[in-house]
Each structure stands twice: as structure tokens, then as C-alpha cells.
Amino acid sequence: MITISSAFESDLDQILLMFPKIDYKTDEPLKNHTSLRIGGPAKIMFFPADTDELAALCRSLRGYGINPLVIGNGTNLLVDDKPLDIAVIKTTRLNAITLGRCDGSGANDADRDSLITADCGAKLSQIAVFASENGLSGLEFAHGIPGTLGGAVTMNAGAYEGEMKDIVRETIAFDLEKGILTIDAERHGFAYRKSCFLDSGMIVLSTTMRLFESNRAIIKAKMDELAERRRMTQPLDLPNAGSSFKRPAGGFAAAMIQEAGLKGYSVGGAQVSEKHSGFIVNQGGATFSDMMRLIDHIRETVLKRTGVELELEIKVIRG
Numbered sequence: 001m002i003t004i005s006s007a008f009e010s011d012l013d014q015i016l017l018m019f020p021k022i023d024y025k026t027d028e029p030l031k032n033h034t035s036l037r038i039g040g041p042a043k044i045m046f047f048p049a050d051t052d053e054l055a056a057l058c059r060s061l062r063g064y065g066i067n068p069l070v071i072g073n074g075t076n077l078l079v080d081d082k083p084l085d086i087a088v089i090k091t092t093r094l095n096a097i098t099l100g101r102c103d104g105s106g107a108n109d110a111d112r113d114s115l116i117t118a119d120c121g122a123k124l125s126q127i128a129v130f131a132s133e134n135g136l137s138g139l140e141f142a143h144g145i146p147g148t149l150g151g152a153v154t155m156n157a158g159a160y161e162g163e164m165k166d167i168v169r170e171t172i173a174f175d176l177e178k179g180i181l182t183i184d185a186e187r188h189g190f191a192y193r194k195s196c197f198l199d200s201g202m203i204v205l206s207t208t209m210r211l212f213e214s215n216r217a218i219i220k221a222k223m224d225e226l227a228e229r230r231r232m233t234q235p236l237d238l239p240n241a242g243s244s245f246k247r248p249a250g251g252f253a254a255a256m257i258q259e260a261g262l263k264g265y266s267v268g269g270a271q272v273s274e275k276h277s278g279f280i281v282n283q284g285g286a287t288f289s290d291m292m293r294l295i296d297h298i299r300e301t302v303l304k305r306t307g308v309e310l311e312l313e314i315k316v317i318r319g
Contacts, residue, residue: 004043004085008064012044015060021049022057023093030079030317033071033090035146036282037239038291039079040319042069045088051119051205054094055174058203061087062176069317070203072121072148076155076241081288082319091121091150094205097130115169117208120150124157127209132223137214138167140222144230146242150204154197155313156190160226165190169210174203193246193313235273239282244295245310253302253310254278260301267294280314292316 008015016022024046030039046068048054061068068087071077097118114136118127128143141162145152153171156164168190171183181202189196197204230236245253257263258277265272269286272294273279280294299310 004064004066004087008061008066008087011064018060019048019053019057022053023047023049027083028088030074030077030084030088031081033088034074034077034079034241035239036078036241036286036291038081038282038286038288039074039077039317040081040083042084042086042088045090047090047093049093051094051172054089054091054120054203055180055205057089058174058176067176067201070150072151073123073146075145075147076151076314077317078241078288078291078314079317080319084317084319091119091148094119094121095123095126096206097122097127099134114211114213115208116211117206118149119206120148120153120204122149123147124149124152128223131211132216132219135213135216135219136211137219137222138162138211139209140219140226143223144227149207153188153204153207154195155193156195157193160229163190165195167209167211168207170208171197172205172207173197174205176201180205233276235275235279235281238273240273240279241314243278243313244280245278245298246313248308248310251306251308252278256302256306256308256310257298260298260305262298262301265294265297267291267297270294272298 024044026044027041028045029041031037046057048057066087068089070089072091100113100115116131124142124145124147128139131139141160145157145159152164168185168188173181173183175181247253254277257272262272263277264274268290269283270290271281271283273281303309
């Protein structure tokens with residue numbers, strides 16, 4: 001990210017005239033927009049009304065040398081609680097979900113009925129329900145993931161033996177250098193919790209997913225089963241950012257943390273969940289420093305015990 005320039009601040013009123021539908025807030029606390037409920041005030045936060053406005057806004061910001069932080073529900077972010085001299089774009093107004101659309105040349109009538117296209121700010125849970133209501137299976141795993149589609153594609157989100165790579169057909173993205181791009185499934189570069197969009201500067205605008213027809217009752221039963229498994233095993237009652245660490249080769253982060261005696265370990269208001277050692281929770285009033293000290297202690301302890309260096313799945317934004 002690049003901090004906001006004085007030229008941008010002085011031209012802000014003129015810039016906003018270019019985007020009549022956009023909403024924005026200044027000095028907006030990011031703790032109100034992250035699932036960990038931690039984060040200081042951002043200089044400015046934009047809420048574009050559609051994907052065209054999102055792309056045009058990014059292009060305009062680029063003209064001022066600004067690389068914005070683009071977020072959805074902020075479900076995998078740990079943000080510094082200091083004031084942040086940055087521009088943030090929140091995509092949650094971009095939540096259209098439609099059936100049978102594909103903007104690429106690979107679409108054909110035979111599979112068009114099994115396609116769902118959604119904007120980057122649509123919640124995965126809402127897309128999964130939409131699919132279920134239309135008798136389409138393949139998104140059941142995503143029903144309990146609290147993030148939005150853009151972040152899910154970027155991180156190749158997954159749970160319960162399902163991942164976004166299994167269903168993504170095509171993505172429309174904005175590249176600061178090349179403009180609007182259509183990217184087919186093979187070019188997404190999907191791997192464990194990563195894709196071609198991660199740290200590339202490209203922004204997901206919308207994604208088309210290929211599902212398959214099934215009985216609505218069977219789909220709902222599967223979603224209900226997974227929801228119950230989440231309720232029984234995950235700390236859904238406390239602010240968290242999902243799985244804190246990526247799965248290391250040959251093992252599981254949660255098991256390594258628990259075997260190191262760290263289940264329930266806390267630093268200030270930050271705690272290794274007593275329900276699931278793979279989650280770090282905000283018990284109330286946790287600071288950015290609390291979280292980082294806890295993360296560092298977990299990594300150091302596990303490294304000394306096992307020789308494994310845990311890699312964060314949470315994205316850290318520093319002031």
C-alpha cells in the first residue's frame with residue numbers, strides 16, 4: 001500500500017464528482033470492518049456501488065500513486081490499531097448474484113444452467129444459499145465461511161474437503177497495468193491458500209462458478225451438517241479471523257499448537273482458542289500488539305519443539 005498524497009487530499013472533492021454513486025468515510029476505524037474487531041482509523045474508505053466504479057476508482061487512485069487496500073468482510077485481516085494513512089476500498093455493496101452467465105469465450109449452452117456468477121463483494125454464505133435454492137451443488141463447503149467471494153478466490157478458500165479451485169470457471173479482474181482482464185480457471189494459479197491474485201495487484205471484480213444439479217433437500221442437509229460441525233468445533237462466539245496458520249507439510253497447525261501446550265494461552269486480550277487451537281480469538285479489548293506477541297510466541301514455541309516454522313494465514317496490515 002502507498003500512503004495518501006497531499007495532492008489527492010486537495011483534489012478529493014473533484015475526484016468524488018467522478019463517482020456520483022460512491023459512498024465514503026474519512027478516519028474510519030477498521031476495527032468496525034474486520035472480524036477480529038481490531039484496526040485503527042483509515043484516512044479514507046470508499047464503498048463503490050458496482051464493479052465498474054471499483055475499477056474506475058482504482059484507476060483514479062493509481063493516478064495519484066495510491067495503491068488501495070481492498071477488503072470484503074475483513075475476515076482474514078489483522079490490522080494495526082494506529083492511525084493508517086491509507087485509502088481502503090470495501091466491496092460489500094458489490095453483491096450481485098446471477099444464474100447462467102459467463103463472459104468468456106468458453107461458455108456453451110450445455111453447461112450454462114450450472115453456472116453462477118457473483119460480484120466480488122457477495123458473501124460466500126449468500127452465494128451458497130442461492131446455489132442451494134436453485135438446486136446447484138458444489139458450494140456447500142463455503143456456506144460457513146464468513147468472507148466474500150473476492151477474498152475467497154484470491155486465497156483459494158476452502159473447508160471440509162472443498163476449495164474454490166474446484167468450482168471456479170472464470171474471473172473478471174482489474175489489473176492496474178492492463179485494465180479489465182478475463183481469466184479462465186487454468187490461469188488462476190490455484191494452490192493451497194493462494195492464487196494468481198495474491199500480492200499481484202490484480203483485483204477480483206466477479207467470478208463465475210461451475211456447479212452441478214442436485215436435489216435441494218440433499219444440498220441443504222449437507223449445509224446443515226457442516227454448519228453443526230463448525231458450531232461444535234470452532235469459536236464462533238468470539239471475534240476471530242478463521243484458521244490463523246496455514247497447514248504445514250506433514251501435519252496440522254492446530255495439533256502442533258495444542259501439543260506444545262498452548263491451547264488457551266493468552267497475551268492480553270488475545271488467546272489461542274480453548275475450543276480449537278488453530279484459531280486465535282479476541283477475548284475482549286485485544287490490541288494489535290497483543291495479537292502479534294501471541295502469534296510470535298506460538299511460532300517460536302512450535303519451531304523449537306518441532307522444527308516447523310508456521311506460516312500465517314491471516315494477512316497483517318501494519319501502520
